[in-house]
Amino acid sequence: MSINQGDAYLRIDHVSKSFGTFEALTNVTLEIYAGEFVCFLGPSGCGKTTLLRAIAGLDIQTSGRIFQGGRDISALPPSQRDFGIVFQSYALFPNLSVADNVAYGLVSTRRPKAEVEGRVRELLTLVGLGGQEQKFPSQLSGGQQQRVALARALAMSPGLLLLDEPLSALDARVRQHLRSELKELQRKLKVTTIMVTHDQEEALAIADRIVVMNHGVIEQVGTPLDIYRHPGSAFVADFVGHMNFLPVERVAADRVRFGSFEFTAPVNGNQDATATLCVRPEDIQIRNVIPGQDNSLKATIDHMEFLGSFCRAELVVNGGRHLKADFSINAMRDLSLEPGQEILIALPADRLRLFRGDAHV
Amino acid sequence: MSDATLAPAVALTGKVDPAGGQPPRIRPRASxxxxxxxxxxxxxxxxxxxxxxxxxxxxxxxSAEDKDGNFIGLANFARYFADPALTQSIVNTVTVSLIGTVITIFLAFLYAYALTRTCMALRGLLRAVALVPLLAPSLLPGLALIYLFGNQGIFKGLLMGHDIYGPIGIIIGEVFFAFPHALIILVTALSVADQRLYEAADSLRASPFRIFMTVTLPGCRYGLISAGMVVFTLIFTDFGVPKVIGGSYNVLATDVYRQVIGQFNFQMGAVVGLLLLFPAVISFTVDRIVQRKQVALLSARAVPFQPQPRPVIDRTFLIISSVIAALLLLILGMAFVGSIITFWPYNLAPTLKWYDFTRLGTDGWGPYFNxxxxxxxxxxxxxxxxxxxxxxxxxxxxxxxxxxxxxxxxxxxxxxxxxxxxxxxxxxxxxxxxxxxxxxxxxxxxxxxxxxxxxxxxxxxxxxxxxxxxxxxxxxxxxxxxxxxxxxxxxxxxxxxxxxxxxxxxxxxxxxxxxxxxxxxxxxxxxLMSINAINTEDAGNTASACAMGMVIVATSAVLKGLHSLLVRRMQRRTQAWRRR
The missing domain is CATH 1.10.3720.10 (MetI-like)
Incomplete structure (x- = not known):
């Protein structure tokens, strides 16, 4: 799939939103392209929902402008914008049947009855609920209700689909299933979609691009792989996936010291004397590490946590610092790893990230 | 992977906008x-x-004007408080309100406890009976008390020489009138209880009395305060009961009426009116604060309380609440009897002549239709x-x-x-x-x-x-x-x-x-019918006043019955989407 990199479909330009003295959004600027699936990701209170509601016009921003398809929609009420929306609570009308819920917007447009019915059937088939037209929302499961909400949001063929934590109220299995269906549907319809979520796994799995937010500002925008591999800040590194943080001192442009160990580390602009070194648990190497190899160090296994397909070991290095490392079940068996054992590990230089010394932990 | 080709297309701009000042505020456009x-x-x-x-x-x-409409500040209040005959009403009103509140809350608490915390029989019926006073105008208990304890009353002897016209009558009538209001609040307060607290107390081997004092009572303390405030205000400001049974015992509500209707002293009426407003506003404020706290008591994860059968306690509470219900019904029933007896207490033959309102004058049934x-x-x-x-x-x-x-x-x-x-x-x-x-x-x-x-x-x-x-x-x-x-x-x-x-x-x-x-x-x-009843009683025709009161009760009861039928039918019809 390729995305048109020409003009942005949705342009958010220096948007700020304050509630009294609290600033929920500070100077947010972002461009979203037609057909893209973008996730706003961040912890609760980071401003992701506020930004979504500003785009919908439900809570209009204090300052800054928003353009959709070239039109300035900054001050328009929601009814004059072009979007469909799905909420975490589904917000289905409980006294209307599934068909009436989906047809709700279509009926006001005074289309012929047969056309409305045809469209409703088509939409329900699309979300996999064909034949359930006459049921009431309370007779459906949570996952089915969310599908109805999705069909209703898509009924008017909106240019923009807004999803506010649509999967959070569902249990884990249904959530995963619906997640892939949602992505499939979006790819088929090519509707520009923004989904708000606090679940990084969900965002990584579904998004074309992820917008990581914290404290009302955008921390990083990028593809899932980009965000995961090259987190732009210590916050992103910590929030997306698991991460170890080690305080280090710089000894050369690309060399840092951690206690008695010295590593080769990437040069990412920062030349401070102290820095924070980041490495993901799954990037810690245990097989085929030769004594004296670059970036190798001795570690003691403190304890291990069995997590199904792999094991997360808590290692102690340099006489006290803890480090998490993920080892495959194979490696565990082959090396017969046990708590208390002393092992040799390596931190591959191309998997390390350096951030400011005072950053985090 | 196509994702990798998607370079981040966004450059984050710095925090300061180029102009350096405040960016223009967006004024949402209204549709x-x-x-x-x-x-x-x-x-x-x-x-x-x-x-x-x-x-x-x-x-x-x-309240701050003289008869000609000139501003005279607090002079009316000064005159009011200088007159002991008038200020006596304040003492009277506070006295009956306090005593009435204590009795009402005590009885309503027992009743509410029986309804919510025991497995006694007849709970549904007893709940319905307790709400009956809501259907009656407040003068009706006053009228019934005349038949029960008045000069020709059946139980006059029980008063041991005291007169029902006065504080005793007012208090009994007000308890009847305020009882269901207190009950509704207390039932709500006692219904929100967490079963787990009781299980925890039981497992810690607390005695039933200790559980009551440490779990039950604290759990409904806001409800008790709230009910107390509401009942006090109701009694403090009620007009119907003291009008009928108060005799020469003046309270503020009847004072207003007398000042305005009897003496055309509007200014003094306004002064007394403001005095009535005071405790109402205070208790209202306390009640609002308290009710807000009550809500927070029950967390979403609490397990609703389910009473367990306790034969001795269940039977005791059945007796207590049956007695209370019987007293409520006695008062209402007496008003009914009063309305169908030819000439109390001399000719007890039943008659419908008191319901023939056309005999009373030109109004007839007009007020009823009004x-x-x-x-x-x-x-x-x-x-x-x-x-x-x-x-x-x-x-x-x-x-x-x-x-x-x-x-x-x-x-x-x-x-x-x-x-x-x-x-x-x-x-x-x-x-x-x-x-x-x-x-x-x-x-x-x-x-x-x-x-x-x-x-x-x-x-x-x-x-x-x-x-x-x-x-x-x-x-x-x-x-x-x-x-x-x-x-x-x-x-x-x-x-x-x-x-x-x-x-x-x-x-x-x-x-x-x-x-x-x-x-x-x-x-x-x-x-209106309710006012006609007051006037008829004033004119000495207690039996017809009772009849009018009963017509109101019957009408309210019929409507209430229709309402619950309608609700039940609707629930059945909308079951499809209302039930989970």
């Missing part, structure tokens, strides 16, 4: 229907100003205003300050005793030069006054129902380009229908039974 909503909110605000704020303001002004008409208008118009008003304050966009103050205004009527509101209405609508003066002496003023009088409880019912409706319905319909009024009509109203019916029956029954507010503002051609 057409936003303007309609704002217009409706402004209309509602104007309605409150005319029917509530201005009348009360006029009352306040009146009452019906007014109650129906109050129920229909009132429900429409209250529900639409609550919807506007809860769900519209923008105009935040105005909406919050409307919500506050809607709370005020609860703190204004009916008699004060009625007085305020005379002063405001009867003033020369008021362009709305034409509704004086018509049915309209009675309807407007009664809606205002009972506004708060209805408003709170509507707000509670609306809060349970998904907050995003309006957002969804806006995104679907469906006008709000359509969603209001097609979704919000049907979903809230049970609450809407509750509001309308509440308004109907209260409009049928109310005396205090309307007694000042009825006219010859808008005389």
């Amino acid at each position: 057409g229907e936003d303007w309609v909503m704002r217009g409706a909110i402004a209309l509602l605000a104007a309605y409150f100003v005319v029917t509530l704020v201005l009348p009360l303001y006029t009352l306040l002004i009146k 009452s019906l008409r007014m109650a129906a208008m109050v129920a229909i118009i009132g429900t429409a205003i209250v529900f639409t008003g609550a919807y506007l304050t809860e769900k519209s966009r923008g105009a935040k300050g105005l909406r919050a103050s409307l919500h506050l205004l809607a709370m005020v009527p609860l703190a204004v005793p009916g008699i004060v509101l009625g007085l305020a209405y005379i002063f405001f609508f009867n003033a020369s030069g008021n362009p709305l003066g034409f509704i004086y002496n018509t049915m309209v003023i009675l309807v407007v006054n009664t809606i205002c009088h009972f506004y708060t409880v209805c408003h709170l019912t509507a707000v509670t129902a609306l809060k349970q409706v998904d907050a995003e319905f309006e957002a969804v319909s806006a995104s679907l380009k469906v006008p709000l009024y359509r969603t209001f009509w097609r979704v919000t109203v049907p979903v809230c229908l049970p609450a809407i019916l509750d509001i309308s029956i509440y308004l109907f029954v209260n409009a049928m039974t109310t005396v205090s507010a309307v007694i000042f503002i009825y006219s010859a051609n808008s005389k």
